Amino acid sequence: MVLMTNYNIFLKKGKCSYCNNPVVIERRYSGENLCPNCFEKNIEKNIYKTISKYKMLNSNDKIIVALSGGKDSFTLLYNLSMIQKNLYNPEQLIALTIDEGIKDYRENSIKNAIEICKELNIEHHIISFKEKVGLTLDEIINIKKNLTDYKYACNYCATIRRRLLNDGAKEFGGNILAMGHNLTDIAETFLMNILYKRFHLIANQYLFKEENSRVNQFFIKKITPLMRIPEEEIFLYANIKKFNYYPSHCPYREIDPIVRKRVLDFIQECKKYSPEIEFNLLNGFLELSAILYNHDEKIEYLTCQSCGYPCTNTSICTFCSYLKELNQ
Ligand code: SF4
Ligand SMILES: [Zn+2]
Numbered sequence: 643m644v645l646m647t648n649y650n651i652f653l654k655k656g657k658c659s660y661c662n663n664p665v666v667i668e669r670r671y672s673g674e675n676l677c678p679n680c681f682e683k684n685i686e687k688n689i690y691k692t693i694s695k696y697k698m699l700n701s702n703d704k705i706i707v708a709l710s711g712g713k714d715s716f717t718l719l720y721n722l723s724m725i726q727k728n729l730y731n732p733e734q735l736i737a738l739t740i741d742e743g744i745k746d747y748r749e750n751s752i753k754n755a756i757e758i759c760k761e762l763n764i765e766h767h768i769i770s771f772k773e774k775v776g777l778t779l780d781e782i783i784n785i786k787k788n789l790t791d792y793k794y795a796c797n798y799c800a801t802i803r804r805r806l807l808n809d810g811a812k813e814f815g816g817n818i819l820a821m822g823h824n825l826t827d828i829a830e831t832f833l834m835n836i837l838y839k840r841f842h843l844i845a846n847q848y849l850f851k852e853e854n855s856r857v858n859q860f861f862i863k864k865i866t867p868l869m870r871i872p873e874e875e876i877f878l879y880a881n882i883k884k885f886n887y888y889p890s891h892c893p894y895r896e897i898d899p900i901v902r903k904r905v906l907d908f909i910q911e912c913k914k915y916s917p918e919i920e921f922n923l924l925n926g927f928l929e930l931s932a933i934l935y936n937h938d939e940k941i942e943y944l945t946c947q948s949c950g951y952p953c954t955n956t957s958i959c960t961f962c963s964y965l966k967e968l969n970q
């Protein structure tokens with residue numbers, strides 16, 4: 643694979659806490675100093691331990707990995723393929739990429755996604771917005787951007803992509819959908835959901851839902867094995883592993899004045915003074931999602947009148963309401 647960034651530039655003064663080699667990372671939240679080799683092993687152990695601690699996988703699971711082509715999804719795919727190869731059945735792993743139709747961005751990252759699947763010998767499928775909902779994300783934004791009810795690209799994108807990933811995973815026979823969300827993503831999403839009082843979303847993300855709940859008949863189980871690794875460590879790991887991931891961010895992230903970006907900046911600022919803050923947010927999310935899920939289960943879910951999926955507070959789900967707006 644092509645080396646994206648030579649990790650030697652990350653080397654620091656000082657010795658590894660475990661083997662005395664030069665240090666590549668000083669973890670302020672744990673007090674450890676790690677050399678590249680110990681860091682790599684530590685990240686892989688972290689992923690394995692997260693899967694095992696939260697009982698994310700069983701031996702006969704068929705895993706669909708959401709593969710965008712970025713550093714997180716590469717790290718996830720590589721590690722799951724190693725875990726499957728060594729412990730379970732490597733054929734029970736499929737990569738799924740959603741092509742939202744974002745010009746000068748997604749077509750590039752898809753090339754990297756195709757390449758890693760070839761290298762790891764993993765079955766790979768691509769599903770596009772255009773083929774499933776008739777419009778690319780760029781076309782959706784062009785239609786909506788000057789209208790008063792415009793809700794920013796990420797709202798349309800995330801809602802449609804979530805549904806296509808879920809339905810695609812079911813179509814390819816999966817019972818587990820593995821997502822590359824890292825600790826920073828989870829902390830940021832949790833804080834966003836608190837700020838907007840989206841308690842039903844926090845409840846929906848609960849990790850230990852009952853297998854036979856009505857909601858689970860529609861939505862397949864999602865797992866997030868990278869959820870205890872901060873984003874900057876995934877970046878370092880992906881470079882040490884020399885993954886040829888696509889390094890750029892989506893252009894809409896920069897264009898749209900979304901609160902999410904400010905929330906992320908706020909967390910980064912807090913981390914300077916309180917390095918463990920993201921872990922506190924993760925633990926807060928795990929505890930609160932359990933409380934809210936068990937409370938929410940007592941509430942009757944409504945059924946979307948258009949697609950039949952469960953929805954929380956309206957007679958039509960968000961996915962169908964966007965499609966309806968776009969077809970008017
Ligand atoms: S940043 Fe927003 S628009 Fe871009 S891929 Fe992510 S959710 Fe979609
Ligand atoms: Zn070491």
Ligand SMILES: [Zn+2]
Nearest residue numbers: 946949959962
């Ligand atoms: Zn619907």
